[in-house]
Amino acid sequence: MAPTMISPDYYLMLSLALFTIGVIGVLTRRNVIIILMSIELILNAVNINLVAFSRLWGDVNGQVFAIFIITDAAAEAAVGLGIILAFFRNRETLLADEMDLLKW
Amino acid sequence: MFSHTVFYFFALLAVASAIMMVTRRNIIHSAVYLITTLLATAGIFLQLDAEFLFVVQIILYVGGIMVLFVFVIMLVNLDVSLRLVQFNHQRFVAGALALILGGQVFIAFRVGRGVLPHPVLRSMSPKNTEAVGDALFTHYMLPFEIASILLLVAMIGAVVMAKRRV
């Protein structure tokens, strides 16, 4: 059948919106778990973008790249959560402002 | 028409869920909303004829990562964090800057519209999964292997980090 697609602009806008929301979440929330989730959101926004353009160009590379991103997100989430747990066990806190041990 | 509707549905769902996720006091609620966002994103993928990715998204992201998240959330103290201030001291500046960033890109989009010639929509292989697998094991063999090593390392790391020191 003939390929049809909504104009990629829509997907760009969506991606941008999700990206922005994700950035806000990272910068604004105190709870580190929510920060991690916001990072996942950002990654997702990027995925949408990639897949949209993959569809536009009729190229599967974009999707492959998106798979790799998802893989990476998984690894990162695992390690990150491990760190959070370790930190939580030590400091009893989940708040980013209280994790300022790197301050001189 | 139909695709527009579908798109709008999933898009709105995604954005709304994202916003909800970022603003919730309860972490579990945020996790749930993230799940819905991911599901909506999966729907978008589906609309874009990326079937493999749609499935991978649901299985991996939602089923794996989000479950992991929920596990960890359960392990930490929820009650205390419910009563704390949720937004940090740089919220206004950060919010503004993020919006500026978004606005910047948005303006770039608007300005750049119609500059480049509209690309011709190409057709994609109807057998999406095969195509992806094909690409993955031929062209992208090395990244694939590296990704698996990465996963191994991450797994070891996570175990080490989360392990109780006995």
Add this chain to the structure above:
Amino acid sequence: MSAPLTYFLDHIWLIPLFPLATAAVMLFCGRRLQNSVVNLLCVGSVFLSFLYSLGAFLQLTAMPAGERIATKILFAWIPAGPYHMLDGRIANFVADWGFQLDPLSAVMILIVTGVGLLIHVYSTGYMAHEGGYYRFFGYLNLFMFSMLMLVLANNLLLLFVGWEGVGTCSYLLIGFYFHKKSASDAGKKAFIVNRIGDAGFLLGIFLTSAVLGTIRFAEISPSLAAGHFAIGDPRITAIAFLFFVGATGKSAQIPLYVWLPDAMEGPTPVSALIHAATMVTAGVYMVTRTNAIYQLAPSAMAIVAIIGAITALFAASMGVVQNDIKKVLAYSTISQLGYMFLALGVGAFAAGIFHLMTHAFFKGLLFLAAGSVIHAVSGEQDIQKMGALSGKIRKTYRTMLVATLAIAGVPPLAGFFSKDEILGHAFRSSHLLWLIGWLTAGMTAFYMFRLLFLTFHGQSRVDHEVEHHIHESPNSMLVPLMILAVLSVIGGWVGIGGRFEHFLAPVVRVQRHTEGFHRVPLIGQEGEFRSEDARKELEQELGATTPAAPSEEIILMGASVAIAFAGIGLAWFLYLKRTDLPDKIAKSLGGFYRLVCNKYYVDELYDALFVNRAKDLGLALGSFDRNVIDDAGVNGAGWLTRFISKVSMWWDTWIVDGSVRLGSFFVYCLGFVSKFLETGYVQNYMLLIVVGLIGFLAYYFYLAHHVIH
């Protein structure tokens, strides 16, 4: 002339030098010397001066009459150089340390050294028991030096040196008993009043050099001639008047006589020497010396005569009511000086000098005798506490009697001749002046004999303890008294026949000689007369050494003698016969009597007008100093310093410290930025990433924008 005949003339400069040398010795080491050594040195030096004066006089008289002028210049003291005179001519100012011996100065040095010697001898006895013996003689010798410089000077400036010197010595000697406040006050008064006169004198000297171009006496007459000054020229009158102002100060005339009665605080020999015989006569000498100027200023001479006459009468009136021996004599001195100025004022310069000489004799004697009396009554000076001393201190009494007769003008003693001379000239000039002088002569006789009678005659009013100690003075005091008594008798005889006048003629009159000086207001240089009056006057002067009408002269003489005896008689009547009368008269005169007793309140008037005003000025300046200068100046300086220190502090705090703080603020600002980079807060770092991203994108889009459009 061979050398010996001019020895003394060549060495006239030694005459002032001897007493100066001994004064210096007294100054440096007099303290350690015994009285006898002081005597030898000081009296000896004056004796030497007297010998030299005598020698100089004899050698001068050995010279022909027209050439009797010897000049000796030791060195050029002030060779100041050329200057513009008043009328624009260029003159050369030079004041040399030069001595001039001519008849006038010869007479003066004889008087000064002679009478001075006698008084020195007297002082050895009088001051024998006083403290500061060497100091007294040192000052006395210093005075001799100054006086001799005054009379021997050949120019006005050197005369002024001596003038000031005698004033200073007068101050030193009046205030000799400096522990007594009255004495030191009197010394100050004398000096200050003198100074007023000196100001006038100094102005006169300046004017002389400006108008005449010279200050040498020998050159005054030629320059007067060369200047073609008319008689009564205002410049010449001004000079003469200014000189006379100086003379009033030094010679105690109205209005500057007030110091002389107070000067009696000094020891009696001082009163005798300075305030009778020598210093006070310096004014008379000076006017006579510059008579060439006076003869061209008749108005000035009139002032001189009038003031002299009025002073004579005025002082005599005050002398009548005084009760202190020395004060009576002081007023008498003022009165007799008035006589001298009267003589000078009417043109009888020689008569004035003649009276100066006789006055030196009898007034000196009077003072010394008074000193002897005071010595006898153990220091009492009030004549109301004396009386009936004539038998107890015979020699003193006899000499004082001689002196009193002389001053009263009883012939043939000295005072008669000189006084009569003056009265004669006064009569020819103005009858009024003669009348005043004649009345004064009577008053003089009166109060002098009053003094004599109250002191030596009548009842003894002496205190009891004093009475036991009455004794005659030692010979050192008596011998000078006797010598002076002799001089008082014979001293006037040199004036008989006009010999004295003739002797002084070269100085006072016209001289025809081309050498030396000739004064030509009356005669032009070619020898013709300037005016008919001038010729008559000259003939009269040259031809008439005796007055025109001998009968007039005899009548005047008789009148003088008559009033003298009238005065003596009145004194005898009031103070020996009817001793109750003086008090009654005094009471009846009431207010007027009190006025005269208080010296017409002149001292009080001067106090109110000048002295207190000067003190007010001093107080005003003092308060100015305290309030303005101290307040504004010193306190102001303090305030200024505090203000400056405040400014400094402000500067230090805000600017110096401020720049330091500015540096730290700068670092703080830098730190403020870099603080942000290291908060340890991850979300801050994220924020920075976003910021960087915004910037990066902005740049990229900008570039892209340019590429596209």
